[in-house]
Amino acid sequence: MRLLSSLAAAVLPVLVAGANPSADVYLFPQPSADAARDVPSLPKEVARHILLQRTSRQRYGSDLRDLPSSIDTETAITHIARFGRSPTALFASSQQEHASQLVVLLEGATPEQSRRLQGEIGANAAFTISDPPSAAANKNLLSLFQTMGIASSRQCDLESAINPLNSDCWSGSSSVVKYDLQKSAETLDALLGNVKRLNNVVSDGLLEVLVVVLPESSRHAKANHWSATAAAELRRRQDAETVLSDAGLFKADVPKAPAGTPAPTAPKKRIPKCFTSxxxxxxxxxxxxxxxxxxxxxxxxxxxxxxxxxxxxxxxxxxxxxxxxxxxxxxxxxxxxxxxxxxxxxxxxxxxxxxVSVEFWLLAGFTVVMIGVVSGAISLLYSVGEEKLPGVIGAGVSRSK
Known part of the structure; x- marks a missing residue:
């Protein structure tokens, strides 16, 4: 009996780890108390759209055709609007209007590290990712952000990453960083030690942060991409407004011209200086x-x-x-x-x-000559007018005695 209990105690963690538990996502500023009670479980495709919506420097046009059948489009849009970038208030200050966006991906978190992080933050996760993908998918997602010019190719420590004024980790108003807690466990200590500082920066309206805690059990998951869209499906979606895939490059198609607008003509080829025939x-x-x-x-x-x-x-x-x-x-x-x-x-x-070079030079020459003639005439009249008149000749005029 004791042997069976020992075997059960040894196998149970393996089965739990193989169940691929969900990933917790925390938001700074934290949701309100009423909203914190509702912690939805979202598929990785919806979470990917939320990350892109928060970090995109331009207006992000979501193409939701990659959503799984487990969630309908209306519900997905509701969650994207709820957890995405908060809209700017009508009379917001300049700091609130330009709040920077930071996304932190913590990969390889153990259950103990997840519980420790939740206890230090003092709040539940804003939402969870029901099917976190593998480490290869996280690498592809980071490559997508690097292609968009949001994530830096060099590794930044966490204390520098949460400072939006640090030019080494920030190249604009958004930044994405990824850390492997199994390779650098001190990253979690740095995050927990800067929670108070992070809350102060967020409360000042300078920064908004989204932290994704990916469990260690998802490192070898079957999903190698955050989007379920295959390569063939990506080619089929080239006519979409915006194609964003962690399997390829970020491309923004040129919007279609309104009806009645003449189609743009193809650029003309440059005429060579010499023709061979x-x-x-x-x-x-x-x-x-x-x-x-x-x-x-x-x-x-x-x-x-x-x-x-x-x-x-x-x-x-x-x-x-x-x-x-x-x-x-x-x-x-x-x-x-x-x-x-x-x-x-x-x-x-x-x-x-x-x-028209002949006509141009004739007109230009005539204009220059006329300006010279008029200027000379004015100068001559001015010089003549400046000369002193001769005195009155009174030699032949005498007063009678």
Whole structure:
């Protein structure tokens, strides 16, 4: 009988550990007393959305198609709104408006460490994660936050992590850190020793903290991702507003244009300085936009023209074909001030731009000359006006005696 009791005492912890107990999640500031009585158990997919909603620096558009069948969408949205980032009050101060967000992942917690943490915090967990994933899933989740620019690639100690003014652990208004309590048990002591300091920073409105305590029994769980979405499902969701997966990169699709807006055109290719053949020059420039012809820049004699032999040998690597623009004569319409024809000169790599350099220099030169003439005339008049007038000649005028 004693042997059976000993075996039961030895096997029971193993069975409990194999049951993969839930993970506790604590919030700072802590929920109200009424809300603390209700501790919901959420699947890991909903918890992942809560983490992303709290830490996302931009507006996070949740795509809830990865939710399991055990929870409906309306209930999941309620929990995300309840445990996600608190909305900014209408007349909130600048500190409350810019409260930083910190997520702490404590991996490999033993039951004794979990009870110790709950006792020091003095409050129950805000919610629990019913199916915490494996250590590989936590690593993938941290890689996702690193891709988003929220988590740092270097390890920060906990005392530095809870200081939002520390630039080594913070690169913006959000930060995510992960610690393995089996490898660094002093992390738990550091957290418990800074609970009072953490509460003071949170009460000042400078920081909001979410602590996820992952049990040691979940280290080798079957789930390798926080999201149940497979790779094929991720490719199918490329048309979603925001694709967030701890199995891939963070991508934000460009929002669709409203109805009636013309579709954006594809960027134009850059015209090369030289075409290797005459045909490529003609085809890619549309015969120099009809305002010139393709010629060999290094043609013999410098004339730039190509004969039939040059065209036949256009594929040679030593040739460089470019557009040589020609002036065209344009008939003026009936609406023009003057009737007749005018000469239009063209420029650009494809002769697609009207060359107005001659008109520009004529206008600029005329303007400079006129400014010089007017300035000279004003200066001459000013200098003449400044000269002293000659005295009154009174030699021939005498008073009669």
């Amino acid at each position: 005459l045909n490529s020059c003609v085809n890619q420039t549309n015969s120099c936009s009809g305002h010139g012809e393709c010629v060999d820049r290094y043609a013999v004699g410098g004339s730039g023209r190509n004969d039939s032999a040059s065209a036949a040998d256009a594929g040679s690597a030593a040739r460089c074909f470019v557009c040589q623009c020609r002036a065209t004569r344009v008939e003026l319409g009936d609406d023009a001030p003057t009737k007749g024809r005018r000469t239009v000169r063209w420029g650009g790599a494809m002769c697609q731009k009207e060359d």
